[in-house]
Amino acid sequence: MRMYYELAKRSFQQQFAYRAATLAGLFTNSVFGVMLSSVYLALYWDKPENASVGGFTAEQAVTYTWIGQALIMPVIFWGWWLIIDTIRSGAVVMDMLKPMDYFRYWLSRDLGRGAAQVITRGIPTLIIGSILFDLVWPESWQRWVAFLISVPFAVTVSFCLRFMFNLWGFWLLDHRGISSLVILVTGVFSGHLLPINWYPPAIRDFINVLPFRSMMMTPVEIWLGQVSIARGLAMQVFWSAVMIGCCYLVLHFAERKVVVQGG
């Protein structure tokens, strides 16, 4: 276990190497936060105060927006192809020659990365959002804690999804074909694009039985008090476990593909 902790630690440190990129990203997230918040506020313009659309008041919708912007880098909703890059460059060979579990190797790296991004991108984005808009805060310290616990689970589910999409690269060696699929799946199904409640009932019910809402919607609901802490976290734990199982299954076939046919 010590090895995986050390991996996460190094991955964490690595994230601080590029300060200019962090600042530029923070600026972009904030601009999008302002734009999206304005759109949502326009939606509530002629409605009475405390009116609710799909279970969200205006303040809650704006808070949803800023949580979404804050989670972009920690959770990652699209465009992460580090593993495919190692497959294409052949560096994967070095990773497979190590006395370690390949899945846990990448998971610990990603959790370390996510933790650093919470600090460099997540928290600053929320602070900027709270300065510019009235946000709703978790109503109790238990909800604060639950939200903080829900983020690593969101990262885990997101990581599993990204891991599987990347392992596809063992067969395709390229990600251009599947990039659009990833954007669709994670953007819509996680609830990052729009609150899941705002979709027509049939689509909403379908999305709600998929694992992807753990990446975004569940943490938001925990923050806003729209789900009980126990239920929210239990769903995330359940989906993390299922997704990890799927990852090992895919990894099994991917490894077999490599060792039998060559990289």
Next chain:
Amino acid sequence: MTMISVRDLRKTFPIKKHAGGFVGSLASLFRSEYEGEFEAVKGISFNIERGEMVGYIGPNGAGKSTTIKMLTGILVPTSGEATVAGMVPWETRKQLALKIGVVFGQRTQLWWDLALIESLELLKYMYRVPDDRFQHNLNTATELLGLEEFLRTPVRQLSLGQRMRGDLTAALLHDPEILYLDEPTIGLDIVAKAAIRDFLSELNRARQTTVLLTTHDLDDIEQLCPRIMVIDHGDVMYDGGLSDLKQRWGGRRQLIVDFASEPDVAISELTNGNLEVISIDGPRATIAFDRDSLSAPEVLSRAGAYGDIRDMSLQEPDIEDVIKRMYAGKIPAGV
């Protein structure tokens, strides 16, 4: 004690037809069309004893990397047997990983954005290297490879030679019994090459580490490897000492003579048992001769009888040339 034993090891790859586009890619997940098979390694056999340093050489695409991948366990052979440190590599890849060290000259296992020492310490946990062993190995490498000046520098800022020294240290922290080196000196300057060769010699002497080395650099082989194996088109063409190889396949040196004007055509009559006039191109004549029976001045003085010599240069046979000859099956005259 035999460290690596290989019997009739063979690997073929299917040659796949590539389908284009998104739909084509999706379809290829379920059904692949194959155009045929490529035999990368054709049933090779050899043994390597503990403490041997063996040069594994051959042109690009000869099957060197495929062999090494099978011996590390990341590639399963199509047929044949192998044991490495008493284990079948592809059945026990992760246990075997603790006993082998691997360096690919064109790749790195170091973390790009972090100081070199961070990567080395990570490997300590990964391989569960005891503290005292880690410190000892790090000190040895620091002393012999001069690591201290860049131990705290981010790897992305290291020169190729420094990075290579870092990678070599990284591969040896867990005291592997076997070291696979793939082009360890590629692209390095003379000083870095010398440091790495000295380090490898010392390692082999002090720890009896078995080394299998692929290289295109003849100097690596000459200074490090008493034994070489030449592989081409998936077959072992030669297994023995370097001097023997040169004797049998490439014992001839070449003397290139530039005359003031075109030499007398009768110069081709010089050709006999241990000397051959290979070509006459304007004022330039190329003469190959057997290094054991003739000296360069002797050949030069004979050539001088056919014209006024302006310049000359002497070429030693190089390994690529030797292999080319072996593959062509052409045994040069006079050997």
